[in-house]
Amino acid sequence: MSITPYRVLVGPEGYLPPAAASRGILLPEKGEALIEGAIVPEEEAMQAIATKLLSAKNPFFFPGPQLLWDWKEGVALKAQAVKKLADLAGARVIPMPDYRPKYPMINPAVEINPNHPNLTIWHNKIDVCVFIGVHCHYANMALKIIRGGTSCYTIALCGEAGHEDAMISLCCMGMPELARLTEIIQSMKGEQAA
Amino acid sequence: MSKDFLRISPAFEDVMPAEYRELVASGPYGKGYGISDLGSHKELLEEHPLCAGCGLALSLRLTLSVLPAPEDTVIVGSTGCSALAFPQVALHNIHSLFGNQNAVASGLKRALKLRFPDKHKDVVVVAGDGATADIGLDMVMQSWFRGELITTIMLDNEAYANTGGQESGMSPKGAVLYMAPKGKKFQKVNMPELAREAGCVYVAAVSPANPKRLGKAIKRAILVAREVGPTYVQIFAPCPTNFKFKPQETIKRIKEREKDGTYLMREYISPEAQEYLAAMEGGTKDE
Numbered sequence: 464m465s466i467t468p469y470r471v472l473v474g475p476e477g478y479l480p481p482a483a484a485s486r487g488i489l490l491p492e493k494g495e496a497l498i499e500g501a502i503v504p505e506e507e508a509m510q511a512i513a514t515k516l517l518s519a520k521n522p523f524f525f526p527g528p529q530l531l532w533d534w535k536e537g538v539a540l541k542a543q544a545v546k547k548l549a550d551l552a553g554a555r556v557i558p559m560p561d562y563r564p565k566y567p568m569i570n571p572a573v574e575i576n577p578n579h580p581n582l583t584i585w586h587n588k589i590d591v592c593v594f595i596g597v598h599c600h601y602a603n604m605a606l607k608i609i610r611g612g613t614s615c616y617t618i619a620l621c622g623e624a625g626h627e628d629a630m631i632s633l634c635c636m637g638m639p640e641l642a643r644l645t646e647i648i649q650s651m652k653g654e655q656a657a
Numbered sequence: 658m659s660k661d662f663l664r665i666s667p668a669f670e671d672v673m674p675a676e677y678r679e680l681v682a683s684g685p686y687g688k689g690y691g692i693s694d695l696g697s698h699k700e701l702l703e704e705h706p707l708c709a710g711c712g713l714a715l716s717l718r719l720t721l722s723v724l725p726a727p728e729d730t731v732i733v734g735s736t737g738c739s740a741l742a743f744p745q746v747a748l749h750n751i752h753s754l755f756g757n758q759n760a761v762a763s764g765l766k767r768a769l770k771l772r773f774p775d776k777h778k779d780v781v782v783v784a785g786d787g788a789t790a791d792i793g794l795d796m797v798m799q800s801w802f803r804g805e806l807i808t809t810i811m812l813d814n815e816a817y818a819n820t821g822g823q824e825s826g827m828s829p830k831g832a833v834l835y836m837a838p839k840g841k842k843f844q845k846v847n848m849p850e851l852a853r854e855a856g857c858v859y860v861a862a863v864s865p866a867n868p869k870r871l872g873k874a875i876k877r878a879i880l881v882a883r884e885v886g887p888t889y890v891q892i893f894a895p896c897p898t899n900f901k902f903k904p905q906e907t908i909k910r911i912k913e914r915e916k917d918g919t920y921l922m923r924e925y926i927s928p929e930a931q932e933y934l935a936a937m938e939g940g941t942k943d944e
């Protein structure tokens with residue numbers, strides 16, 4: 464067994480990359496986050512996300528069913544905040560409306576599917592992507608496939624425990640955290656413009 | 658009404674693929690549609706990868722168009738040709754290990770009853786003849802013996818189609834298939850009769866050659882399984898690919914078999930189910 468700690472780095476890592484959890488990557492606690500497998504303060508990860516998004520050539524947000532469907536109180540507002548964040552970061556949006564492994568194919572120009580997310584990444588030449596509102600197991604599966612087969616940098620803005628299979632992952636992402644990330648991107652953009 | 662059940666977050670309305678927007682605008686959720694409404698709304702199954710003229714595809718389209726409450730229905734499937742269509746169906750679907758479908762459906766139904774005690778959640782098994790009458794027969798019969806409140810629908814193409822044409826218990830005597838070159842040696846299993854004896858309170862054998870009858874049987878079977886007992890519908894859905902007939906002849910084949918008495922369409926309703934249906938059908942569409 465390797466004694467070098469595993470790092471969650473940009474791919475392509477090859478067919479069937481390991482689940483990061485199986486290589487010892489732990490989830491962050493509230494107030495913390497993950498950058499490439501290492502636990503860091505949440506604020507540091509937010510700065511890193513802003514840097515990645517603002518320096519990307521073709522960044523995309525992938526909102527999942529929990530955000531796309533207005534299924535309970537508060538979702539529509541959160542969706543609006545995420546859209547604002549994506550617009551501010553100059554990112555476009557491709558939805559993941561559900562998880563059916565649509566066979567024989569999906570249209571990668573307009574949707575992303577967790578069972579073959581690489582198709583959407585390749586088709587649109589996406590270099591940085593943000594997962595938000597995707598249920599845990601499907602997010603981890605998709606993040607692993609992206610790490611395995613593409614050179615796209617993955618970011619997860621998770622409302623629950625975080626995603627160890629993303630290159631940067633926040634956890635406990637509520638409205639205040641979204642507002643803070645928006646603020647950081649706003650001020651970084653201001654500095655870049657100055 | 659689909660709009661009350663399914664809403665897209667307004668911020669993302671413009672990026673949702675057209676298919677989803679259409680499901681919201683004119684899908685069948687909450688509408689109680691029947692066969693005669695086909696063509697007037699966005700269907701649950703539109704594209705699929707099954708062969709041209711496939712009896713399964715035709716039967717699935719009709720079956721899905723008459724579900725009494727698609728928004729509260731979970732389909733449990735099994736390996737076989739029909740499973741290939743389900744990724745394109747806009748419903749909850751569980752693909753179970755081949756043959757396990759009625760065991761999975763039993764557990765699911767019980768769990769849903771605990772989770773939603775005040776709501777009907779329809780659990781409907783849709784599987785092939787191989788999955789139902791051969792490899793999964795044990796699970797199927799045991800679920801009926803236990804009186805599980807589920808509907809079992811067999812798509813009977815009289816063969817193991819998906820694996821290249823082996824004979825099944827449902828193949829007629831003498832059937833010659835790609836992988837049964839010497840012809841089947843024993844009779845077709847009489848599943849409707851077995852179902853009745855095993856405790857199904859509603860049993861029907863139907864086909865897509867008579868869409869209204871098929872629609873009525875599916876609706877009845879699902880409604881009765883909500884409260885009275887297990888139900889079984891057998892749909893004769895011939896396979897042009899394995900039985901080597903032209904895709905446009907599927908309906909003709911069904912009619913010929915019905916006429917020469919080698920495929921019997923029938924309906925059995927237990928007295929309790931009859932009473933329940935009389936009350937239910939008073940106010941619903943008769944199809």
Ligand SMILES: Cc1ncc(C[n+]2csc(CCOP(=O)(O)OP(=O)(O)O)c2C)c(N)n1
Pocket residue numbers: 713736737738739754755756784785786787788789812814816817818819820825
């Ligand atoms: C446990 C298990 N055993 C065997 C198989 C192989 N298998 C796949 S499809 C199939 C036959 C399906 O026949 P049927 O249920 O009649 O469905 P059809 O394809 O004819 O619609 C079999 C045996 C499998 N997938 N899993």
Ligand code: SF4
Pocket residue numbers: 706707708709710711712713714738814818819895896897898899
């Ligand atoms: S092989 Fe037969 S049952 Fe299977 S999809 Fe083709 S026509 Fe339908």
Ligand SMILES: [Mg+2]
Pocket residue numbers: 737785786787812813814815816817818825
């Ligand atoms: Mg079959």
